[in-house]
Amino acid sequence: MVLRSLGKSLNSAITKVLRRGPVDADLIRELKNDIFKALLEADVEINVASEVVNRVEQRSLSEKLPPGLERNKAVINIVYEELTKIMGDRAYPLNIQKGKTNIIMVVGIQGSGKTTTIGKLANFLKKQKWNVGLVCTDTWRPGAYEQLLQLGTNAGVDVFGDPKQKNAIKLATKGVKEFKKSGKDVIIVDTAGRHKEETELIKEMKKLDKKLHPDEIILVIDGTLGQVAKKQALEFKKATDIGSIIVTKLDGTAKGGGAISASVSTGAPIKFIGTGEGLDDFEPFDPKKFVGRILGLGDIETLLEEVKKAQIELDEDRTKEIMKGHLTYRDIITMFESMNKMGGFRKILDLLPGGMGHQLDDSMLNMSKESMKKYKTIISSMTDKEKDALVKLSRTRIERIAKGSGTSIDDVKELINQKKNAEKMMKQMTKPRRGKKGIPGMPFNFPFQ
Numbered sequence: 160m161v162l163r164s165l166g167k168s169l170n171s172a173i174t175k176v177l178r179r180g181p182v183d184a185d186l187i188r189e190l191k192n193d194i195f196k197a198l199l200e201a202d203v204e205i206n207v208a209s210e211v212v213n214r215v216e217q218r219s220l221s222e223k224l225p226p227g228l229e230r231n232k233a234v235i236n237i238v239y240e241e242l243t244k245i246m247g248d249r250a251y252p253l254n255i256q257k258g259k260t261n262i263i264m265v266v267g268i269q270g271s272g273k274t275t276t277i278g279k280l281a282n283f284l285k286k287q288k289w290n291v292g293l294v295c296t297d298t299w300r301p302g303a304y305e306q307l308l309q310l311g312t313n314a315g316v317d318v319f320g321d322p323k324q325k326n327a328i329k330l331a332t333k334g335v336k337e338f339k340k341s342g343k344d345v346i347i348v349d350t351a352g353r354h355k356e357e358t359e360l361i362k363e364m365k366k367l368d369k370k371l372h373p374d375e376i377i378l379v380i381d382g383t384l385g386q387v388a389k390k391q392a393l394e395f396k397k398a399t400d401i402g403s404i405i406v407t408k409l410d411g412t413a414k415g416g417g418a419i420s421a422s423v424s425t426g427a428p429i430k431f432i433g434t435g436e437g438l439d440d441f442e443p444f445d446p447k448k449f450v451g452r453i454l455g456l457g458d459i460e461t462l463l464e465e466v467k468k469a470q471i472e473l474d475e476d477r478t479k480e481i482m483k484g485h486l487t488y489r490d491i492i493t494m495f496e497s498m499n500k501m502g503g504f505r506k507i508l509d510l511l512p513g514g515m516g517h518q519l520d521d522s523m524l525n526m527s528k529e530s531m532k533k534y535k536t537i538i539s540s541m542t543d544k545e546k547d548a549l550v551k552l553s554r555t556r557i558e559r560i561a562k563g564s565g566t567s568i569d570d571v572k573e574l575i576n577q578k579k580n581a582e583k584m585m586k587q588m589t590k591p592r593r594g595k596k597g598i599p600g601m602p603f604n605f606p607f608q
């Protein structure tokens with residue numbers, strides 16, 4: 160995962176808040192220190208980090224609780240919101256439209272990952288049915304055209320270039336003209352990242368801008384730069400009209416948090432991030448989802464949608480009982496049905512905070528459709544009292560149920576064990592919060608909401 164170390168320390172900071180209570184000034188001070196340390200380790204600028212933790216403190220101690228929300232969860236939400244703010248607040252789409260030729264110019268210093276990123280972006284846009292063409296205007300780097308050609312070919316898009324032509328403006332003009340003629344709707348222009356002199360590079364960039372009138376200029380920033388990214392981004396911004404930023408190499412750098420917040424502070428939104436050398440190591444940047452993921456809160460919105468889609472209905476009294484670990488056989492059936500509707504427990508767990516899966520019994524997760532069917536048949540042979548778990552399943556009852564459902568005594572015992580496991584699992588899930596209902600970290604009672 161991107162920014163693993165930042166995620167780990169932030170996650171342990173908020174887990175502390177969830178497990179300990181009550182939320183008081185001491186706990187908030189501790190949280191503040193933990194977050195501050197984590198942000199500095201990720202190379203976030205010190206004043207940005209202080210601002211985040213001060214806002215977290217001030218809001219945590221003064222804000223009124225929304226109805227039904229416990230204070231520790233509200234605090235986590237504040238942390239989430241404040242971190243999201245420094246990461247850019249919301250997702251910004253690329254500035255391109257159907258029905259016209261969109262020109263995107265990509266700038267940045269040599270080695271930042273421009274050419275690789277252009278390959279990734281072309282691949283991304285091609286999948287969305289855009290007709291993309293790439294133009295190489297880098298006359299400085301040896302093999303620049305071949306590199307772009309290779310990437311373009313892998314992505315399945317056309318590439319224009321001419322290693323013999325040493326005039327970047329001529330290359331750009333010719334490339335754009337040809338691609339316009341052939342009906343491309345997105346033309347991405349790769350540029351040089353180094354000249355003999357920096358002023359020459361800036362001059363060339365300005366000339367290209369004037370000549371091409373790009374719809375968007377994207378600045379590519381190397382994520383391993385950390386907070387230094389700000390200086391670089393501001394210099395480029397001064398020279399041209401940077402519309403957005405792509406931060407690369409966020410795989411395996413501990414400084415990514417710094418690079419992202421530094422880029423955002425220049426006022427240009429980050430639209431994508433690069434997370435590896437491959438064509439698919441690339442994703443649109445959505446601060447909300449990104450922060451949720453690094454905090455280990457899982458992709459809560461997606462999960463909520465899934466839960467809603469599955470429309471699991473259970474009344475509140477039952478939910479309380481279940482969360483205490485008191486299950487009935489009817490609950491087991493509801494559980495099976497919700498699992499089926501949501502595409503299996505494993506899939507859901509992937510969306511949940513990290514570590515959840517380990518708390519659960521494996522046999523429960525890997526339960527096959529056949530076993531579920533078998534258990535359903537067994538339960539359908541039970542009396543109402545048995546289904547409601549109001550009577551103990553004695554030897555004679557087990558024998559009767561097995562006979563009635565056409566299964567074996569072992570099958571019925573297996574179901575009884577599964578129920579016990581499920582009860583244990585529910586107890587474990589609620590344990591860190593001292594018996595209160597709900598799963599730690601989740602703003603709702605999963606999966607019985």
Ligand SMILES: Nc1nc2c(ncn2[C@@H]2O[C@H](COP(=O)(O)OP(=O)(O)O)[C@@H](O)[C@H]2O)c(=O)[nH]1
Binds near residue numbers: 271276434436
């Ligand atoms: N690990 C990693 N490497 C990257 C990423 N993006 C680019 N690179 C590598 O960075 C180096 C420079 O990339 P290149 O596209 O040639 O940079 P340019 O000079 O700005 O065009 C190459 O070795 C790329 O494979 C990324 O997101 N992650």
Ligand SMILES: [Mg+2]
Binds near residue numbers: 273297303349
């Ligand atoms: Mg290049």
